[in-house]
Amino acid sequence: MAMPQTDLSLVETAGAAPQMAVRVRGVSKTYGSVEALRNLSLDFPRGQLTSLLGPSGCGKTTLLKIIAGLLEPTAGEVEVNGHPVTGPGPDRAFVFQDFALLPWATVLRNVAFGLELRGVARSEREAIAEKYIAKVGLSGFEKSYPHELSGGMRQRVGLARALAVDAEVLLMDEPFSAVDEQTRRKFQEDLLELVAQERKTFIFVTHSIEEAVYVSDQIAILLPRPSRVSEIIRPEGLRTKDVANIRRDSEYLDIVDRIWASLRSYVE
């Protein structure tokens, strides 16, 4: 716990490697006798999007919730900006798979809810919320309720809520798995734009190989029972290419194929 943090950050800022926003060190998690994660270490570079990719049951959501501070690791530790994680904190915001919107609250209140819980005054938090509602393309829906929106629009509300608290790290738990394919593609394009604009660190859990390759700066492939990182892939070449053509790019297709080759034996 009481490690000399200053030394570490000195090394990082001085070194050539990108500075790490989140570091996971030797994290294990067991539920009773079931071992979900074993001695897992992984670094998340600042300002980039890292995907956690793996078959179901590989513990990727468990890892994300440990980083969020929603679950406590059995062993090991997580650091955000050099500070150890002991619980949820204002430096991280979570986007939920099933959106986790308050069904009794309007879009405006839902987006402002994170700020409401932090005690931000009403007029101020609503002004901020309005800005992010516009940013995710939901202007005009401020007074609507979640049940009046489509699945895709609901997830935009969830995203706006996470952006509104202005956390440095955005944790996304399979955010697009509950929306239809077309909406999903639009989301992926928007996400790339968001990463470029916002200078935030994104940690993105997905089970779709294509999605991971399409949106990520770095892909961590997790293998199950117990979970460990088997490989880290950085599709760097793709990030400089035109978004419209990525899906027929030969490098994109090669990476997708390679990941499938390493995962297929784990699919029952």
Place this chain on the structure above:
Amino acid sequence: MKIFGVRLPGMSSLILWGLLWELVGRTGFSFFLPPLSEVIATLYEIIGTAAFQKALFETAYAFLAGVFFAVVIGIPVGILMGKSRLIDELLLPWVNIFLSAPLTALVPVLMVLFGFGMKAIVITTTLFAIWIIILNARAGVQGINRSLVEMARSFGARPWDAFTKVYFWAALPEILGGVRIGVIRAVKGVIIGQLLISIVGFGALFELYSANFLMAHFWAVLIVLFALAFTLAEFLAWLERKVAYYAAAR
């Protein structure tokens, strides 16, 4: 149901049944079944009388007091059971027993303990209503979407904020559902209490009418009671439907 392409409203068949009642009554089929028109005429007569208004007032009082205690005690107990496993395991067997037990059998005990009066009737009403209210509040709290709980935590909600801004509202549809069923049970409880302790409210009125074979009076009171109970049930069902989107959003 459609007839010649015209849609018949849901409860409209009651008019047909009313007509049938009138016809059977007119034939003098049975002394116990006077024609509906006579019953309604009697209804107008007695509705302004002091005896009827006293019965209505006493019943409403016992009913409202009984429901009040059932709600005020039942909801917090249910929420506590939903939150604490120990309390839940200690209380749940008893709640389940009293939920299905024939509570009528307890009325004689209440009569000897609390006297032949209002107090015993109020307690009977509460006993009929409270168990389902507890059980539903418990189910509501236990059924709160896990990711809503995690959402509140991840944004750093303090326990009181999390309870008043998230948990209570998330459990509200189930709580309301429990109150609706509890209220319907309370209506039955208040009447059963009055029948057994027959010196208060409609219980006393029934004794009077049946002792004097005033059949039209008897039916008139029954119609009022049933109509009130039905309206109350429909109103509560409507209220519950208004928050039905909650359930869809879980």
Place this chain on the structure above:
Amino acid sequence: MPERSLVLKLLSAAIVFGAWEIAGRIPVSYAFPTFLDSMAALFAMLADGALLTAFADTLRPLVIGVAISAVLGIAIGLAIGLSGWFDWLFSPIFIVMQAAPLAALIPLLVMVYGIGLTSKVFVVCIMAMPVIVLNTAGAVRNTPASLTEMGRAFLGTRRDIILKIVLPAASPLIFSGLRLGTSAGFIGAILAELKITPTGVGDIITYSRSIADYPSMYAAIFSIILLAVLFLNVLEMIERALFGGRFRGHASD
């Protein structure tokens, strides 16, 4: 942990019965006997057979009434669920009955049918029937469309579809309707004994109250509630064994 749950159940029972014992010893009221006195009275009545004959008397109208309600109720419910006309004609009656305090009909039933078994069976029937009818009708009406469409696609006759698809699909809800009907029937049977004429357990309750033999009175009430709860629990266990948790119908009464 099954042991923890059992220990807590026993602890919970010990707390409640202990509180009963203490409240009886104080005593909180001249009419509040201790738990042990009541249990002694219960065993005395069990030993001399008084309780068993009383149960037989109480259960007779209940069994007859629930049997009539089951046969009639399922038939009417089926007709309502299958035919729009029946639905329009009969549903409103049972919806009103479900919400209404039907106990208020008892004085009338006594006037018409006297104070014998007929009146008591009637009381049980009007209490038990609505929930059986409405559960059956609702279950039949809500048969999954894909199942009936499957039956029609494979050229099933209407008779086949009703007997082999609609009824089996509806049976979990019908059964829970019967269980709730039995529960309501218990209320009716006891109400009839307390209100109409004291027979069976109702007689023990009324008589021991009149001679201020409170332990016997409490013992009789305790025993009839215990009997009802045990019986309904057995029904619920049968339901679970027959249909399994996933098919069990939900019903509100």
